[in-house]
Amino acid sequence: MWVPVAGLPSLLALSALTRGGRFCILRFGAARRKDVLAGNRRGLSDIHPQLLSNVGFGKSSSRVYRCRSEIKRYITSPRLAETLVQILQGKGDASQPILECNPGPGILTQALLGSGAKVIALESDKTFIPQLESLGKNLGGKLEVVYCDFFKLDPRSRGIVTPPVMTSEMLFQNLGIEALSWSKGSPFKVIGILPTKSERNTLWKIFHDLYSCTSIYKYGRIELNLFITEKECQKLLANPRTPNLYQALSVLCQIACGIKVLNKLPWSSFETYTTNGQLEKQKHRELVEQNMCLIQLTPHRDLFTGNLTPFNYDVFFHMLRQCFMKRNAKLVDHLHSLSPIDALHILKQIKKNKNVKVIDMYPQDFHRLFETIECSKEDTCKWLYDDFMEDVIL
């Protein structure tokens, strides 16, 4: 589903362009980078003493250590930022606020603000916050900056949460955002870059939240605009025709959302920073050679109209995870350890051959399989699965 977006060259042209454009971006970026860095340095020297005390006492030592190894990417090219603004604001109403995750130096934030949008910047790195706040000074509340890590909202371990880890209730209450019902749509949209190291885990978390209607999805069908690596993007879009990439996440994603690929960029269009706002040298070759895709995930309005609901989504998750553990096995073998209902009978109902393999099943087939078992009237016990068996990660 490579959808060319209005106002942008088609994909082929785009990829050709990026080559040329990349040069521009690089050059331009280089010039800008100085500015940004200078700004950063200024910012750093301003807040340095305070920062130290914060690092020393605000977090436990281990957490600081863990963050240090985390590399973050930021959009630093104003030209890319302009392109993104066009994509995001091209359609739809401008009154909908945009939630920007980890804006970093704030290039995109600036561009969004310039287009007149209302922006909520969730930044997990304290270093950038003063500078971000300075961006919104004269805009009369168009920009809100919150010290918060979007990708760690609502942690599963019900411990005490301290910023940047927050609960969605805390966050949205403070921002004054009200929940909309599932059919109504979404009160805001999100733009961000998936964390480099934990892309898959973050995706799992997003889909858990989506299917269980919790966290941000409690507030409506939130549209996510995310930069992810091309590889991961291809996996999300995979189906039996691309069996090597096909996996549980593909099914979950395609069942739940409409997916649009809005843009594709080389990785070098971004800058990477370590935690303390230091520019990271791009030394990981394999990362450099990867492309990044901007995808738009819009949850389907009719996702929960059938028998798959936030009440039983975990069974669906379990079914998929188990099936894709042995992807090349026959589906009928998996069914034996999923449900006590006669497996052949089920297959007949979903009109599949008894030799059908897991990787031959399209996402819709899995959906139908689930609904069939869930609806079956014969047995009192439909699933062998039990909440007790699963302790969900994240």
Added chain:
Amino acid sequence: MSALGWGRRAAGLGRALWPAGRPRLLAEEEAFGGVRGHRRSSSASPCEQDRRKDWGHAELLEVLQARVRQLQAEGVSEVTVKRVDVALAPEASSAQSPGKARARAEGAAPKLSGRWAQKLDKEQRLMQKRKQRLEGRLQKRERTLAWQRQLRVEPRLLSGRLANQLQRWEQGAARSPWEEQLAQLLQEAPQRLSGDAAKASAVRGSDVRLEGQRQRLLSFFECCLLTGHLPLAHHVLVTHHSRSRQQRLLTLAMYNMVMRGWAREGSFKELVYVFFMVKDAGLAPDLLSYAAALQCMGRLDQDASTIRRCLKQMAQDGLQLQGLFTAVPLGEGERAELLRAVRKAEPTFRPPPPPPPPAPQLNTSPLLREVYAKQGCPVSYPRLHLPLKKLQDLFQQQLRVELATTVTVQSVEKAQPPTEEVLHARKTLADLRATWETALYQELQETKASEARAAREGRPSLFPYLCLLSEREFVGLLLQTLQALPAQGESLLFLAHELGLRVFNRHIVQRKQLSKQVQVLEQHYIKYLHLLASDTQVAERCLPRQWWEALGMPEAPHEQPWPVSVLVQLGKQLAEVLVQAVQMPGSLAAPRGPGSLIPVLYHVYSFRSFRQIGILKPHPAFTQLLEAAAERTLTFESTEVPMLCPPLPWTSPHSGAFLLSPTKMMRSVEGTQQHQLLLERCPPAQLHGALDALTQLGNCAWRVNGRVLDLVLELFTDKGCPRLGVPAPPSEAPRPPQGRQTPKSGLLPDLSPADKAEMRRELARRLKVAREMQSLRADALCRLSLAQHLRHRVFWLPHNMDFRGRTYPCPPHFNHLGSDLARALLEFAQGRPLGPHGLDWLKIHLVNLTGLKKRESLQARRDFADQLMEDILDSADQPMTGRRWWMEADEPWQALACCMEIARATRAPDPAAYISHFPVHQDGSCNGLQHYAALGRDSVGAASVNLLPSDLPQDVYSGVAAQVEVFRRQDAEQGVRVAQVLEGFISRKVVKQTVMTVVYGVTRYGGRLQIEKRLRELHDFPQEFLWEASHYLVRQVFNSLQEMFSGTRSIQRWLTESARLISHTGSAVEWVTPLGIPVIQPYHRDSKVMIKGGIQSLTFSSSGDTSQKPNTLKQKNGFPPNFIHSLDSSHMMLTALHCYRKGLTFVSVHDCFWTHAADVAVMNQVCREQFVRLHSQPILHDLSRFLVKRFCSDSRVSKSVWVSRLLDTLLSVPKTGAFDLEQVKRSTYFFS
């Protein structure tokens, strides 16, 4: 073949060993061959063989003669020789070697001078090798089909020369005596040892895996021998031997084992085959191999000369004849045959007398001198209160239990009147079980057949293990497993391991039964009882172990446990049988469901993080059926139930405790052998302290406190009472609003997705609570049912210890280590009159149990009890209906039991004469710190943990809090913000947990988290300072400890650093406790073991063997606490031994010592004295000396940097303070 041919061959080989005896031998062999009929059945027909032989003969003769002429004429270089050989080889390939040998014998050898002969010989050997290889290939092809049908007997050897030898002899089988071959074979020197060693060191990485495979293979052979599948074992040995990759797995022990099997059967030919293989593998036969050979000769009644040659060779190999009788474990029959053989050769030979009984061995530890002293202080070992007759009866009961291997106990769940429904369910279940039995039986047989096929293909399969027990027993075991499977399922790995272990235990019990050991045990045990019974006399008072040893019970051969991989594989196979075979009609699951059969067990997967775990789960309908049938029985393994007679005394690291079931003295993770090896290696006398202490703890007789049990059961069968530790029945659990199983739940269309999400959360929450309640309930049901089962009986809790020497009772469900409730249910079976002070101790104990008045003197506590006497008597008389004072206590049930005891004692006509069964406890106050303070001789620290006499008990936590407060005030005055904020918040409670755990190695990180938690609980504490304040406080707590226990901290650091360096040198930390128990820390890097095939591959990690590299972090962090634990266990054992000598009843829960109220004062005195004795030893210097010897004396490694640093560290033993240890003896509150 003619006699002449044989003679020529022997001459040609130049090994004319025994020219005189030859003809006679030949004659005998012929007779022997005729009788036994052991002739190799060759695949080629005789005539064909002859033809080939002739052809080869002629051809070879020609070639060789040409070659000889050539060599004689011109000294050709080796190179050409080789080329000729290569050219020759293919032509000669079909020729049989005997022909060639003859050719050489006839042609070249006699004529040629020495040097040429040698050269020629060499060439020929080369040629033979090549031929052999080609022949081998040919023969293999010919025989492939045959192998599949029959088991292989004759080996294929990798060394060409040996193979040649073997083949020649085989072909001459009619004439050549097998035993001659053996004698000759013996002279062959092992050839490949050096090469193998080099190879072995090269593949060091895969060592662990190789070792694992070897263990499995050895265990397979052993099991084959046990089940009488010797030919199969031989077959697998031969198959492995013939493949060079697999040959690496074979060890001498395996060859010896198979040889011994053949020796027992008197099959000489097969034995020789194995001998060939031993030589071929380049191994040197040891005593066991010779013992097997000689035994076989003895059985076959061979003549003297053969035996003599064998003995001669043995002497040449440097093995002692005497050693055969002392160093080789032999059965009686085997021994007789062996002796017969030896006597034939040396009629005057006398086997060395059996080693003298080890009685004179005495423990020489200075700490134990008094315990084992014959004179000096008076000895009054306690006796049981039961007469001999009664004890004998009890023994019979226990024996019956262990022979049955399981105990069925009535459940204490309230009995419902059997309704129609219940009866129907029971009938269904009974019918199902009957069908399952047949199904399981069939499935087992099929599995056995397929495993047998696998074995025939040369793989070490499970076949012999499946033959160990009868099918009936396996079926019983599996049905029992099915019955006990929890509704939410059980991990397959766990289940498999459990099943494997049970098979092993049953097999051991069965073996003991078959080998008549039970009768021997019975005789000895009854004699042993004379020492313990109340109505018998013994000549000399001694310890149970000494008495048992004096009885001279023959030490039963110690069963090697199977490797874990075998246990798991066997268990998995059995679990698969269960899954396959057990089915029920589908109509049980759904009224309108299919009439066909559906499985009862399902293999499902669960995800933990990204790991996938296989689980066996019963069909919910089956669980419902079980519930409906409400069968009121529970089944336990016999080792899970307390013993009904006094346990066997511990006499060695693997014999003691239960009568038949094997028990280890040192418990460890299954599959780790390092502890066991270490124990076996140390001199027996060194372990006496531990053996006797464990024996003595196990000899304490217990009974159930019936009145408390009644009260608990009343609550239990009613609604339960979680506050008092009595779990509520499932009916009290929150019901799921609408279960997942009810069709419409969560599918109601009018609910919004968010509402459904909320419903799901609610459901999950309730399910979780229900599940927790259920598991608590099941646990309590086990414990109470056992208590009920044992009511009105006397029982014993056999003990063993962990790797540091801390002791634990073996039966897991019902023992004195459990919760308050479990402890309250137990009392001493033997009573003692309270005496003048007993009642006071009961009162003090009661106040201790309430947790009030911790800081008061003993006197004050007693007075407090006197004031409360009314409440106490009320609690005793109307526990459930009165004022219920006891329920407010820290340990309510024990307090109640104590109230009842006090009530009975005060109402007795003479309280001093009242016979009390009640155990009174004395607790060490922060025992870990007590040991540290004594080690470091810290005066301030010693005072704060009650090592110094004082009027009131000291509280170390308050002491630390006060010290922290001092530091805080200083800092506050200096203007430190956080110190000012903390004003008024520093209390005992805030620091307690950190101080308590500091002994066990809590770090600043962990300590900060603990303190943060405490501060969070203080509501008026400004929460924004949490992190800063906890960070500050933990630093101050550590500083205060440093100030108070200066020695302690430096000792901890010293221990940690030593462990770190030892671990870096590549070893696990080892030490010996002051009592002589060898300790090794079982923390190693994990190595994964994978068992493939079947329904699921199982992976488990083993981390407990010395061959694996140590886990430095765990070794380092574990050493200080483990060392302190080894000290506190030594203190406990010393106290136990001395109390026993004084006739006291003594048991312990680590640092909490129990005895009768009348004896508390004596026990306290012993406890203090022994503490002083223990710490008067130069413990740290001894440790340092031991570690230096163990880790720094090896000259090969002493050059390493780590070792020299280690040596420096070890030699700088921390300095100690000036505390006078003797003061402990007068400290009332040391243990109180």
